[in-house]
Amino acid sequence: MIRVVVVDDEQLVRAGLRLILEAAEDITVVGEAADGVGALEQAHRLRPDVVLLDVRMPGVDGLTAAPQVIAAGAKVIMLTTFDLDEYVHQALRVGAVGFLLKDTPPRDLAAAVRTVAAGNAMLAPTVTRRLIDSFAERGPARRDAARERLAPLTIRELEIVREVARGHGNADIARRLTMSESTVKAHVSRALAKLHVGNRVQLAILVYDADLL
Template structure:
């Protein structure tokens, strides 16, 4: 069962998300929270697998809450929710450790699929809007691109191929088919690459690749 915490300052939005998620098999909403402070407390109480959290909220916004939640032991996977497809706060949240974001008008089927995707350990990079956001806010100046390329030089050629595929939004299975390797081998390459780069998750690796202008 995938345990989900829904965070939004509007009760109607929370209710709608709960209804969509609980209509799906093997998904349960364990709690709701109305702002970032409530979300942090709810994570401690309910230990959800996934947190769906609005970016803009009173008291404590989603970005700062994501940063705090990320410091917890075995933190849940955080997906940001926003009304805007190009929201500067979302890029900040990705850098803070969130694994992706969704628009609030995402179709119910896609919302459920997103929850299952991140619960399985993958990042929300496949939707076109996520790729557009990363590309728009990565701010790839010449010096930033060179710095990113320098960081990526610690990787082997195969590891660079894998993280480049991650940046294109491919799952481990898809990367395995493209590069002719087992899914377990892909997962090992991703883990080693993240460790070498000092990164926490696939989204941060994707941003680094975009910064390097290698996609």
């Protein structure tokens, strides 16, 4: 049985959600709250599997409450009437695994709760679309290309180049890796030659593109 808490400032919405969810035999609504504070309190006291959290609410809103609710051990599905980019970005960043519009059909809502409870994620189709778009443009296209370029480097060289990309000077790197500054210079120099770049900034750019922190 999946235990759910619904949080919304409008009592009518809460009632509607409860009605929809209770209709499913494997879901039970164990609590309600009208704002972020109540949500957090219920999350700690009732230990629900899933919390449906309205984005906008008077007092502490859903977005600010979400991180702590998640920390309390619950999966969070955000609910909203409008899927503004700002909301979505922030919600997903703080760890929400669902983002639905309030016009979601009942059966999809129940399905979302099950999906999330199972450790997966569920987004409204429009949200999914935009998430894919933002992923595609920033995709791992350059990443693979950059890694290809970094391939000829030896282990040690790569290690030093990563330090370079962190913005450290040669002296710093020498200290961190406990070696002579001359050695660091030699490694950097050979890396520059292998990668056909002129200075350490371009070195850092490559490491950055390759996504190696």
